[in-house]
Amino acid sequence: MTQQPVHPAHSRVLVDHDGVQVPVTRVALTNGESFDRYCTTGPGSDPAVGLPALREPWVEARGDSAAYDGRSADPLDDGRGAARRGGTRQAWTGPRRAPRRATGAAVTQMAYARRGVVTEEMRYAAAREGCDVELVRSEVAAGRAIIPANLNHPEAEPMVIGRRFLVKINANIGNSAVTSSIDEEVEKLTWATTWGADTVMDLSTGDDIHTTREWILRNSAVPIGTVPIYQALEKVDGEADRLTWEVYRDTVVEQAEQGVDYMTVHAGVLLRHVPLTVDRVTGIVSRGGSIMAGWCLAHHEENFLYTHFDELCEIFAAYDVAFSLGDGLRPGSVADANDEAQLAELRTLGELTLRAWEHDVQVMVEGPGHVPLHLVEENVALQQDWCHGAPFYTLGPLATDVAPGYDHITSAIGAAAIAMHGTAMLCYVTPKEHLGLPDRDDVKTGVITYKLAAHAADVAKGHPGARAWDDALSRARFEFRWHDQFALSLDPPTAQSMHDETLPAEAAKTAHFCSMCGPKFCSMRISQDVRERFREKSREFVELGASVYVDPSAAATPVR
Ligand code: IRN
Numbered sequence: 184m185t186q187q188p189v190h191p192a193h194s195r196v197l198v199d200h201d202g203v204q205v206p207v208t209r210v211a212l213t214n215g216e217s218f219d220r221y222c223t224t225g226p227g228s229d230p231a232v233g234l235p236a237l238r239e240p241w242v243e244a245r246g247d248s249a250a251y252d253g254r255s256a257d258p259l260d261d262g263r264g265a266a267r268r269g270g271t272r273q274a275w276t277g278p279r280r281a282p283r284r285a286t287g288a289a290v291t292q293m294a295y296a297r298r299g300v301v302t303e304e305m306r307y308a309a310a311r312e313g314c315d316v317e318l319v320r321s322e323v324a325a326g327r328a329i330i331p332a333n334l335n336h337p338e339a340e341p342m343v344i345g346r347r348f349l350v351k352i353n354a355n356i357g358n359s360a361v362t363s364s365i366d367e368e369v370e371k372l373t374w375a376t377t378w379g380a381d382t383v384m385d386l387s388t389g390d391d392i393h394t395t396r397e398w399i400l401r402n403s404a405v406p407i408g409t410v411p412i413y414q415a416l417e418k419v420d421g422e423a424d425r426l427t428w429e430v431y432r433d434t435v436v437e438q439a440e441q442g443v444d445y446m447t448v449h450a451g452v453l454l455r456h457v458p459l460t461v462d463r464v465t466g467i468v469s470r471g472g473s474i475m476a477g478w479c480l481a482h483h484e485e486n487f488l489y490t491h492f493d494e495l496c497e498i499f500a501a502y503d504v505a506f507s508l509g510d511g512l513r514p515g516s517v518a519d520a521n522d523e524a525q526l527a528e529l530r531t532l533g534e535l536t537l538r539a540w541e542h543d544v545q546v547m548v549e550g551p552g553h554v555p556l557h558l559v560e561e562n563v564a565l566q567q568d569w570c571h572g573a574p575f576y577t578l579g580p581l582a583t584d585v586a587p588g589y590d591h592i593t594s595a596i597g598a599a600a601i602a603m604h605g606t607a608m609l610c611y612v613t614p615k616e617h618l619g620l621p622d623r624d625d626v627k628t629g630v631i632t633y634k635l636a637a638h639a640a641d642v643a644k645g646h647p648g649a650r651a652w653d654d655a656l657s658r659a660r661f662e663f664r665w666h667d668q669f670a671l672s673l674d675p676p677t678a679q680s681m682h683d684e685t686l687p688a689e690a691a692k693t694a695h696f697c698s699m700c701g702p703k704f705c706s707m708r709i710s711q712d713v714r715e716r717f718r719e720k721s722r723e724f725v726e727l728g729a730s731v732y733v734d735p736s737a738a739a740t741p742v743r
């Protein structure tokens with residue numbers, strides 16, 4: 184099943200960059216030109232069969248990992264026998280591969296980059312960005328960028344996250360105990376990447392987490408992230424006090440064997456940080472953060488994610504799982520932004536970043552949350568400084584707390600600002616934030632809203648080529664190529680249906696106005712007339728021997 188393009192003028196084509204074939208979304212324009220956009224959709228799959236294993240030959244050729252008889256051989260074994268206890272999910276039906284892991288040293292993209300090795304994954308990511316592969320290799324080697332690429336997720340099309348590259352966005356999906364089936368989760372994945380999600384996090388809780396994740400991974404061309412503490416908590420029947428390092432470790436291995444590319448680990452929530460949150464307006468709003476804070480207090484012991492961090496690094500290094508160091512103490516209201524709890528955790532995340540790098544494990548660092556605009560820049564400055572340039576991955580942030588129902592917007596305001604200052608990836612927020620589980624429409628709205636925040640930041644940063652997209656759309660708009668304006672937009676069906684509400688006729692698709700201003704008041708049409716008259720006038724002046732009028736935009740039509 185190939186994915187339906189979102190507009191008839193769109194097609195997924197493979198283009199060649201120095202011998203590497205990478206996908207783009209090609210937008211065919213009515214003036215005979217075309218415009219290529221970064222493509223996240225993947226080649227499309229039958230959900231029951233999964234995607235082809237693009238990276239498998241690359242991983243095998245490196246010869247530093249081997250398949251073994253792992254826990255994941257039985258996809259129904261989620262560690263507590265969900266299926267045997269009456270779980271309802273259908274077991275994975277597609278091809279099964281034995282999990283692989285390193286046979287010796289770290290098999291991470293960072294390890295290769297630091298040794299000066301250019302991998303196929305680096306080549307692929309660079310080709311998609313349209314940049315030199317050496318930029319990708321050197322940024323990964325320095326820890327300023329990551330390529331999330333677990334050995335056991337060969338279906339993924341490699342991509343790079345870092346401030347020197349296009350700003351990326353993540354969409355969260357996942358069932359909670361109360362809603363959604365597997366089909367719906369795979370469908371949400373496909374839906375999110377159709378609209379441009381660069382990575383997807385499966386935040387499922389409840390029964391059958393393992394099986395749901397298997398279906399998602401086998402059908403995902405984008406990196407998949409998870410928060411393993413959620414599944415670990417299911418294994419101890421939701422009783423946080425019963426969590427142990429061993430239960431957590433086994434969960435991480437299970438997920439690494441399945442192919443999870445990056446994992447949120449709330450290892451910066453230390454026992455001594457918890458009292459710093461008591462006077463907050465909104466306390467601890469991170470799910471993972473509150474679980475770990477509760478555990479620390481119940482046992483009066485240091486967070487086991489922190490005390491076992493080096494063992495965790497060894498596991499991550501063997502599969503190439505990247506850390507997403509969780510912001511368990513992120514502010515949940517603008518009142519709590521940049522407070523001592525948040526900053527104390529951030530300092531710890533900086534220390535953990537260095538420890539992970541000692542193991543050649545890739546790291547990004549998660550950030551807030553809720554932050555008023557005037558405190559946004561400081562967030563990036565401190566994170567970059569204290570975390571040694573590791574990529575920042577932020578949740579919005581919401582610039583104000585007052586608009587439930589519109590929090591995709593309050594957060595996109597903060598997201599555009601924080602990305603402009605250097606955040607590498609934005610975690611989307613949907614209109615349902617704080618209110619309920621997002622449905623299909625919310626996922627689309629969240630992704631589109633975050634795509635525009637990310638792109639606005641790319642333009643503001645002067646990212647090479649970013650503005651070309653705006654220029655292509657603006658030219659179409661000025662020339663009244665309505666079909667091209669729709670096709671080039673982030674959400675073509677919405678743009679077109681809004682236009683067609685008042686002017687549905689095909690003739691209106693070339694008309695020199697829309698119903699916003701009507702024919703007489705269309706500034707674009709008037710401005711085209713002005714330009715035309717101006718050219719005529721300058722022609723007259725030239726004939727009179729005067730050369731004062733030079734219309735720079737008329738360079739292509741020399742005045743005779
Ligand atoms: C991103 C930045 N800060 C938090 N996030 C995302 O929030 C993270 O990647 C994951 O998707 C989710 C984790 O939520 P909790 O457990 O911290 O609430």
Ligand code: FE2
Nearest residue numbers: 468515553617
């Ligand atoms: Fe919030």
